[in-house]
Amino acid sequence: MATRTIAGKTVQVNDEGFMTNPSEWTKEIGVEIATEEGIATLTDAHWKVIDYCRSTAPSLNGKSPTLRQITTGTNISTKELFALFPKGPAKKVAHIAGLGKPEGCV
C-alpha cells in the first residue's frame, strides 16, 4: 500500500490517492487535500458536509456516503453541493474527508 505525507503526517493511500485508513485523517489533512482539489477555503457549509460524511462512514464500511445520502442527511441540495465541491461532489468530499469513494453496485 502506498503512503504519502499530507500536512506533515504520513498516511496510507490507494492508487487514486484516496486515504485507506479513516482514523489517520486530521482536519489539517482535509484542508490540504481541499487545496489540492482547488478549494482554497473550507467554509462552515463545507465542514457540515465533511463532518456528515465522517460520521456516517463507520456504518458504510469506511466508504463515503452517496450524493443522495448526503443531500438527505445534511439538507444541502445537489446544486449547492456542486457549488461547494465542483465537478464531482461525492468523490471530492470522500477524498477531502479521508474516506473511500462511494462505490456503486453491479
Added chain:
Amino acid sequence: MKKLLVLGAGTAGTMVVNRLCRMLDCDEWQITIVDPHETHYYQPGFLFIPFGMYSKNDVVKPKRDFIPAGVQMIKAAADVIEPDQNRVKLTDGRILPWYKSIYDFYTIEGALALAKRLRDWEGGRLVVNVVENPIKCPVAPLEFIMLADWFFHEQGIRDRVELIYATPLSGAFTKPIAAKHLGDILEQKNVKVVPDFMVEHVDPDARKLVHYDETELEYDLLVTVPLNMGDDLIARSSLGDELNYVPVDKHTFLSNQHPNIFVLGDAASVPTSKAGSVAHFAVDCFAENFVRYTDGLEMHPSFDGHANCFIESGFGKGLLIDFNYDVEPLPGRYPLPGVGPFTLLQESEMNHWGKMMFRWMYWNILLKGQELPLPARMSMSGKWK
C-alpha cells in the same frame, strides 16, 4: 394456521411463493400474495422491443398463471405496513394479518413508444442518459446502446447517428475491470461515453440535458434511465432508507429492525442490482433459510450476492458476467457441462443464444420456483484474475 404474506407478485415474489409452497407444510401455513396488477412482464425483454426483436406478446403473461394452487392471491394495493401489529392495510380498507412478510415491486409503455419512434427516425444524436444510480439493471443501458448501434447499421443509417452514453459514473460501468472491457467495446462500436454527467434537468424545447454544473448536452433523441427506488409503500410505512429500500441482512434478507419481515427484490437494501438475475439465486438461498428460521434454527449466511447475466451486444453476439458481493465481474469462461462454456466479459454468439433461451427458462423454470442446475453460490472456476 401460520400466515405468510408476500407483497408484490414480481419476479422475486412469484419465485418465493412457488418455492415455499412446496417447502412449507400446507396444513400449517397459509400463503397469501398481494399485487395490484394482473400482468407479469418479462422485463429483460423490454430491451428488445424498440428494435423489433420482441413484440408485446413475447413479454406478457397473466400473473395468476404463475401462482400455484394453494396460494391465495389478492388483487389489491397495499397502503401501509404495520410490522408491530403484524399486519398490512390495503388501499381498499381491508387488513391482512401475517406471520412473516416478503416483497418486491417496476413500463412496457416506454418500450413500445420507442419502437414506434425508431421505425421512422432519420438519424441524429441519440443520447442514453442514466439519471442517478442505482438503476434497475446496470448493464441494460449499455445493451440498449450496443443494440442501437446494430439496429442503425441494419437500417443503413448508422453513419447518420451519433451514439452517446451520458452517465454519472466515472466510466462505462460501476466496477473497474468490467468498465474497462465494456468501455473498449463501446469505443470499437463508436459510442462516446460522457462520464461524470449528473443531469439536473432536461430542457425538452431546446432538446438538451443540463448538468448541475450548468454544462449542457444536446440531443435529437433522448433515452433516459431513471433511479430505481423501492415502492412508496415502504416510505409510508417508515420502513426504508433514503431510497425506500428496507435495511436487511445481505446474506439472509431478514429485516434489521423487524424479526417478522424479510425483503427480496426491488425493496431490499442489499448492495447489488435489483435485476431478476439477482433475485434468482437470492430465492434459492432464502427459501432454505426461511424454513430453518420458522423451525427455530439459526439461518446460514448463504446468499453471497451471486448473480450472472447475459449482456446483449448486437450483431447476434453477447457477453456474460458472473459476480457476487466481493468479486467483481471478471473475464474468463463460465463452465456449464453440456452447453458451455460461455465467455465471460467477451463477446460470443453462444452468449447471444444464451440470452435468447433465457426467456423460455424465465417463464417455464425460474418463475415457477424450479431450480436450474447452477450453484447458488459463486465459483471462481474459469475466471481469470
